[in-house]
Amino acid sequence: MTTMPTTDPDTVSPDALHTPVLGWFDQHARDLPWRRPEAGAWGVMVSEFMLQQTPVSRVLPVYEQWLARWPRPADLAADAPGEAVRAWGRLGYPRRALRLHGAAVAITERHGGDVPRDHAQLLSLPGIGEYTAAAVASFAYGQRHAVLDTNVRRVFARAVSGVQYPPNATTAAERRLARALLPDDEARAARWAAASMELGALVCTARNEDCGRCPIAASCAWHLAGKPAHDGPPRRGQTYAGTDRQVRGKLLAVLREAVDPVPQAALDAVWHEPVQRARALDGLVADGLVEPLAGGVYRLPLT
DNA sequence: AAAACGTGGAC
DNA sequence: TGTCCAAGTTT
Structure with a gap:
C-alpha cells in the first residue's frame, strides 16, 4: 500500500517555502542582463523569447548584440524579418526570431511601441504563450502571475509532490498548485516567480541536483522520501540526426x-x-x- | 493531443 | 559515443 504524492494545495504551507527560497534568492540570484533595471520590458521580452528551450550561456552574447542593435520594439519592426533571423544566429528554433519580429511589429502598430502590461494582450502576440506572457508581466511589470516553466515545475514536483520529475505535459493540477503557492502580495509574488525558477535552474536541476545547497531540502517531499527515481512513462526523448x-x-x-x-x-x-x-x-x-x-x-x- | 521545431554542452 | 537537457509555442 502506497500513499499518493501530496499535491493538494491545502496540505502545503506556502510561507514555509517562500521565506527560505526568497532568502536564498537574495544571496544567489545571478546578475543577468535582463534582470537589470535598464533592460526594461523589451529586454525582458527579448530574453524570454531567446530562453525558450535555449540555455542562458548561449543566449547571453546574442541578447547583448540584439538589444544594442534594436533597443526598442520599433527599431526591430523597422528592419527586415530576415535580419532578425540572421541575428538570431545559432540559438536554434529560428521561427522564434520571426515571431519576435512579428511581435515587435504588433507592439509598434497596436501598442504605441511599448510592450503591453496586460497578460491577455501579451498572450495575443506571436510567439508568446502562457508561460512567456506570465513571465513578462511578472518580471518586467512586477505583476502577480503563476510563472510555470520547466524549472518551477521540477521544483514543485519534488518539493511538493515528492517525485523526481513533473509529467511530460503541464497538467491542470500543476497550474492549480502554482496558483495556490503564489504569495498574496504582488511584489512578493513576482519575486517568488523569479526565485523559484532560479532555484530550479541552479540547485534543483534535472540531473545532479544539489540538495546540500537547497534552502528547502528539509521540507522537500522528494528529499524526505529518499529521492526515489522517476517511475512511469519515459520522459520524451528527442531524435535529431537525419530529421x-x-x-x-x-x-x-x-x-x-x-x-x-x-x-x-x-x-x-x-x-x-x-x-x-x-x-x-x-x-x-x-x-x-x-x-x-x-x-x-x-x-x-x-x- | 501529439508532434514538429535547432543547437550545442555535459556526462 | 550517445543520451539527456535547456526560461516553450504552434498546429
Missing part, C-alpha cells in the same frame, strides 16, 4: 551567412537526399523563414 529539422538547420545556416541571394545549387550541397532536401526547403518557405526569388535563388525574408 527534417537537421536539414532545415543546414539550409538556413547557408542563407544566414550569405550576403547575396543563394543559388539552388548551393543549397543542394548541404544534403544528399533530394526528396528530404526539397521538403525541408519547402517547409522553410512555408514558414516564412526563406524567400524564394525568380530564377531559383533564395534569401532570408525581406518582408
Whole structure:
C-alpha cells in the first residue's frame, strides 16, 4: 500500500517555502542582463523569447548584440524579418526570431511601441504563450502571475509532490498548485516567480541536483522520501540526426551567412537526399523563414 | 493531443 | 559515443 504524492494545495504551507527560497534568492540570484533595471520590458521580452528551450550561456552574447542593435520594439519592426533571423544566429528554433519580429511589429502598430502590461494582450502576440506572457508581466511589470516553466515545475514536483520529475505535459493540477503557492502580495509574488525558477535552474536541476545547497531540502517531499527515481512513462526523448529539422538547420545556416541571394545549387550541397532536401526547403518557405526569388535563388525574408 | 521545431554542452 | 537537457509555442 502506497500513499499518493501530496499535491493538494491545502496540505502545503506556502510561507514555509517562500521565506527560505526568497532568502536564498537574495544571496544567489545571478546578475543577468535582463534582470537589470535598464533592460526594461523589451529586454525582458527579448530574453524570454531567446530562453525558450535555449540555455542562458548561449543566449547571453546574442541578447547583448540584439538589444544594442534594436533597443526598442520599433527599431526591430523597422528592419527586415530576415535580419532578425540572421541575428538570431545559432540559438536554434529560428521561427522564434520571426515571431519576435512579428511581435515587435504588433507592439509598434497596436501598442504605441511599448510592450503591453496586460497578460491577455501579451498572450495575443506571436510567439508568446502562457508561460512567456506570465513571465513578462511578472518580471518586467512586477505583476502577480503563476510563472510555470520547466524549472518551477521540477521544483514543485519534488518539493511538493515528492517525485523526481513533473509529467511530460503541464497538467491542470500543476497550474492549480502554482496558483495556490503564489504569495498574496504582488511584489512578493513576482519575486517568488523569479526565485523559484532560479532555484530550479541552479540547485534543483534535472540531473545532479544539489540538495546540500537547497534552502528547502528539509521540507522537500522528494528529499524526505529518499529521492526515489522517476517511475512511469519515459520522459520524451528527442531524435535529431537525419530529421527534417537537421536539414532545415543546414539550409538556413547557408542563407544566414550569405550576403547575396543563394543559388539552388548551393543549397543542394548541404544534403544528399533530394526528396528530404526539397521538403525541408519547402517547409522553410512555408514558414516564412526563406524567400524564394525568380530564377531559383533564395534569401532570408525581406518582408 | 501529439508532434514538429535547432543547437550545442555535459556526462 | 550517445543520451539527456535547456526560461516553450504552434498546429
